[in-house]
Amino acid sequence: MAKEKKGVRLEHVSKIYQDPKTKKDFYAVHDANIDIAPGEFVTLLGPSGCGKTTILRMIAGFESPDEGEIYLGGEPINELTPNKRDTAMVFQSYALLPHYNIFDNVAYGLKLRKLPKEEISEKVHAILKLVGLEGMEDRMTNQLSGGQQQRVALARALVIEPGVLLFDEPLSNLDAKLRVDMRNEIRRIQQAAGITAIYVTHDQSEAMALSDNIIIMKKGVVDQIGDPHTVYYHPVDEFVADFIGESNFLRGTLSEKDGESGVATIEGHSVEVASVGHLSVGNNCVLVLRPEAAHLTDEGVLPCKVTLSRFMGNYQNYQVMVGDTLVKITDFNPKNHKIYEVGDEAFVNFTADDVHVL
Numbered sequence: 001m002a003k004e005k006k007g008v009r010l011e012h013v014s015k016i017y018q019d020p021k022t023k024k025d026f027y028a029v030h031d032a033n034i035d036i037a038p039g040e041f042v043t044l045l046g047p048s049g050c051g052k053t054t055i056l057r058m059i060a061g062f063e064s065p066d067e068g069e070i071y072l073g074g075e076p077i078n079e080l081t082p083n084k085r086d087t088a089m090v091f092q093s094y095a096l097l098p099h100y101n102i103f104d105n106v107a108y109g110l111k112l113r114k115l116p117k118e119e120i121s122e123k124v125h126a127i128l129k130l131v132g133l134e135g136m137e138d139r140m141t142n143q144l145s146g147g148q149q150q151r152v153a154l155a156r157a158l159v160i161e162p163g164v165l166l167f168d169e170p171l172s173n174l175d176a177k178l179r180v181d182m183r184n185e186i187r188r189i190q191q192a193a194g195i196t197a198i199y200v201t202h203d204q205s206e207a208m209a210l211s212d213n214i215i216i217m218k219k220g221v222v223d224q225i226g227d228p229h230t231v232y233y234h235p236v237d238e239f240v241a242d243f244i245g246e247s248n249f250l251r252g253t254l255s256e257k258d259g260e261s262g263v264a265t266i267e268g269h270s271v272e273v274a275s276v277g278h279l280s281v282g283n284n285c286v287l288v289l290r291p292e293a294a295h296l297t298d299e300g301v302l303p304c305k306v307t308l309s310r311f312m313g314n315y316q317n318y319q320v321m322v323g324d325t326l327v328k329i330t331d332f333n334p335k336n337h338k339i340y341e342v343g344d345e346a347f348v349n350f351t352a353d354d355v356h357v358l
Ligand SMILES: Nc1ncnc2c1ncn2[C@@H]1O[C@H](COP(=O)(O)OP(=O)(O)OP(=O)(O)O)[C@@H](O)[C@H]1O
Pocket: 017, 018, 019, 020, 028, 046, 047, 048, 049, 050, 051, 052, 053, 054, 055, 202
């Protein structure tokens, strides 16, 4: 449906703001280098205040970078006003026109572009079909549910056939169930429309569900860019490991090394590890162990004492102490495993491939 899918590139982009309290300048975004391929769905993910929205607003043209250059479809766009950029934004607040019906809300951008009436009608109907609002053209937007309003906002952005669609936390105002339904819809519609999408969220499951690639931001800096699998299994640091899913951090030192494999000492116990080429013997290291990758067994890698054991229906939730380290364990197959109770002595079991070493 898009005229042409466009890629987006940020080269050494920074944005400086003044802190209203201290009056000191600070980098809201610092030296961002991002390359988004045409047709890709990318999320900007990170905690509040990390600079996600600032990046999105710079791409849209509502803010201009203090350093660096932004390219859209290979062309530099820093000097272009928002209406000259081939982008459309879907806002958190929907920003619909309250006294207009669905048709007129969606047609608005096309009327501004002075398209012939028949073409407008054709395009609006095609988009309403795509977002699942066919036949509802005459409904006023204040008579719609949150999910329907979100669909209208999406249709209104899509109808102008932008090269890039920008989303600023578009599902924040919806309840949990609807958020999940709508995010699946957004992904379906983006793929059907064949459009490049950049999506701001602080919800990691939303980012995992939607993205080809996730850009994880930390205090104005791009910390890691990768597909959901990479950021989950190969986080670059503890921040990413903690932000994407749950993690246990087992701290110790590397005591032996042979090429890529080695042995780490954790709480006085030897643990076989892999992919430690970046470390030397004697270095401190952190083993990132996902709760679902760890198992409780009678014999295993690290002796522990169970401090919490809770049946959650589809999984058994444990907390255990390995020396002074608390380890969370999720057993997704409790029906077929021995259940340990609080106070039991057991072992945390895992293989070298189950841990990611930082
Ligand atoms: N116009 C402005 N003037 C001064 N500081 C600003 C301005 N806009 C944003 N900031 C600050 O810049 C930093 C980054 O803000 P930004 O809105 O990009 O964060 P965010 O990651 O999108 O956060 P959230 O998830 O809360 O929306 C924050 O510290 C914010 O307070």
